[in-house]
């Protein structure tokens with residue numbers, strides 16, 4: 001694949017608004033999950049776990065989400081809990097992403113960054129294969145039912161889940177606004193920090209040396 005094709009793929013990825021059957025084939029799912037192994041990973045610790053839920057497994061995950069919601073918000077009405085439960089049923093396949101930091105000298109925040117990259121790798125790989133994907137979450141990442149259902153160990157935390165399936169409607173999302181680089185990027189040089197200017201040399205030194 002040429003560089004431009006790869007970059008086009010990165011730039012054209014969008015989350016799917018609604019996902020229906022069929023889920024990814026077993027071969028597609030294997031390839032999507034393997035992408036998580038190709039992310040930046042200090043110490044090569046693979047500090048994440050992935051739990052795939054399809055069919056009745058999704059209902060089981062939904063039950064765990066609802067039970068955890070009730071644990072965190074005992075006043076949540078039954079209708080609210082039902083909405084939480086239904087979140088798990090919005091696609092044929094789910095990949096639950098769990099941050100699983102390993103003991104040792106690599107900081108937990110670095111390992112969590114790797115786990116988040118694994119989530120991105122999954123949605124990007126799905127896009128590459130023409131499989132619809134969207135990463136979803138709930139405000140609570142731990143709890144008794146999630147611990148039991150996902151086998152969360154001490155220090156592990158659910159980072160949401162990725163829905164996979166066939167995008168029900170094409171072109172549903174409005175085009176993504178291009179990133180305004182001036183809002184997020186700046187340049188640090190010998191004179192200090194200044195706004196990043198698109199098209200301008202990154203540093204005056206570059207301009208003179210070119």
Ligand SMILES: Cc1cc2nc3c(=O)[nH]c(=O)nc-3n(C[C@H](O)[C@H](O)[C@H](O)COP(=O)(O)O)c2cc1C
Pocket residue numbers: 013014015016134135136137138159160173176
């Ligand atoms: C950790 C994480 C959790 C997310 N949780 C939700 C969510 O619960 N609901 C939601 O609508 N979008 C959620 N998103 C955002 C969507 O996955 C998606 O990125 C967003 O709608 C922007 O669409 P795009 O990916 O096409 O740019 C989450 C993203 C991340 C990284």
